[in-house]
Amino acid sequence: MGGNEMSYVQEAYDTNWVAPLGPNVNEFEKALEVYTNSDHASALNSGTSAIHLALILLGVGPGDEVIAQSFTFSATINPICYLGAVPVLIDSEVDTWNMCPEALKRAIEDRIRKGKKPKAILPVHLYGMPAKMQEIREVANFYSIPIVEDAAEALGSSLNGKKMGAWGEFGVLSFNGNKIITTSGGGALLSNDKKMIEKSRFLATQARDEAPHYQHSTIGYNYRMSNIVAGIGRGQMEVLTERVNRRREINSWYKKMLKDIPGLVFHSEPNSDYYSNFWLTAILIDPLKAKGITREMVRLSLEKEHIESRPLWKPMHLQPIFEDCPFYGTGVSERLFEEGLCLPSGSNLSENEMQRISISLKKLF
Numbered sequence: 001m002g003g004n005e006m007s008y009v010q011e012a013y014d015t016n017w018v019a020p021l022g023p024n025v026n027e028f029e030k031a032l033e034v035y036t037n038s039d040h041a042s043a044l045n046s047g048t049s050a051i052h053l054a055l056i057l058l059g060v061g062p063g064d065e066v067i068a069q070s071f072t073f074s075a076t077i078n079p080i081c082y083l084g085a086v087p088v089l090i091d092s093e094v095d096t097w098n099m100c101p102e103a104l105k106r107a108i109e110d111r112i113r114k115g116k117k118p119k120a121i122l123p124v125h126l127y128g129m130p131a132k133m134q135e136i137r138e139v140a141n142f143y144s145i146p147i148v149e150d151a152a153e154a155l156g157s158s159l160n161g162k163k164m165g166a167w168g169e170f171g172v173l174s175f176n177g178n179k180i181i182t183t184s185g186g187g188a189l190l191s192n193d194k195k196m197i198e199k200s201r202f203l204a205t206q207a208r209d210e211a212p213h214y215q216h217s218t219i220g221y222n223y224r225m226s227n228i229v230a231g232i233g234r235g236q237m238e239v240l241t242e243r244v245n246r247r248r249e250i251n252s253w254y255k256k257m258l259k260d261i262p263g264l265v266f267h268s269e270p271n272s273d274y275y276s277n278f279w280l281t282a283i284l285i286d287p288l289k290a291k292g293i294t295r296e297m298v299r300l301s302l303e304k305e306h307i308e309s310r311p312l313w314k315p316m317h318l319q320p321i322f323e324d325c326p327f328y329g330t331g332v333s334e335r336l337f338e339e340g341l342c343l344p345s346g347s348n349l350s351e352n353e354m355q356r357i358s359i360s361l362k363k364l365f
């Protein structure tokens with residue numbers, strides 16, 4: 001926590017705004033709009049709900065196809081399945097580790113040839129690294145397919161000065177406990193389309209028609225953020241820049257410490273157009289070049305010192321539940337999964353903890 005969260009939560013208590021709406025929700029939404037330079041933000045109870053609502057608003061239904069990045073967390077893909085639609089999975093490219101624009105183009109052409117034009121494209125900015133949005137935007141525009149940008153890990157990142165979350169027809173943010181800022185759990189849907197955001201609020205509050213009684217003409221959801229939780233969000237927005245700076249500092253620290261190790265590659269900004277929040281610092285270890293040291297050897301040697309690190313996301317096309325989905329490969333994400341590791345990257349890493357990580361890594365290498 002940053003410090004002011006409790007005062008906003010207290011305000012909610014004192015004014016008895018203990019509800020899934022209220023002044024904290026309004027102010028948190030305003031802060032998100034200003035920060036991301038989006039016209040509208042709708043605060044929700046999770047990033048997953050935001051993806052679900054975006055797909056509903058784009059008219060995705062049973063039997064439809066939705067294109068999504070394979071190298072991601074399952075929450076990107078699950079909402080496609082909630083709607084009875086089929087995920088079409090796209091592999092990554094080597095520069096950003098995110099959706100490959102060429103594989104995307106190949107997939108769209110193939111799906112159209114097979115008789116179905118995909119309803120939406122879901123790129124992800126993993127570990128805070130912006131995907132190649134200009135190229136993805138071009139492909140999406142060419143085929144007139146809307147983009148739902150999964151920026152759950154990328155609040156504070158930008159590409160060409162434009163914040164992630166503001167590149168798609170819809171942008172999705174998450175404030176889950178592990179993200180760069182948190183409300184304990186929560187999310188937001190961003191868009192420049194006022195009507196769509198109004199509709200998202202309507203759907204997220206049980207789809208009540210305007211009437212003095214309870215009247216419903218469509219299926220609703222209970223997805224709004226509570227005014228208590230939004231109080232935490234308001235406080236967190238005040239320290240977001242500080243948190244991004246800290247994560248970037250930790251990333252630089254790792255880069256400096258491990259710079260001369262052969263076979264070790266960092267997840268890095270391809271050029272100065274890219275600005276990552278470096279939510280997590282991730283590395284690849286090629287055992288052929290690293291004197292036989294593997295990703296698992298690094299992970300286990302850290303674990304021996306009670307330091308947690310984790311393999312990168314296991315691509316969705318390798319997951320038992322999604323292995324039958326159409327997949328357009330480049331070979332990249334499989335290698336990322338095999339050789340990749342997320343290093344301890346929390347904003348609150350102490351000097352003492354960093355010292356312990358450093359000793360352990362240096363000993364192994």
Ligand SMILES: *Cc1c(COP(=O)(O)O)cnc(C)c1O
Pocket residue numbers: 045046047048049072073075076124150152153173174175176185186187
């Ligand atoms: C965390 C995350 C989500 C889901 O957000 P929740 O708020 O936990 O529902 C979606 N996509 C990615 C890439 C994430 O990391």
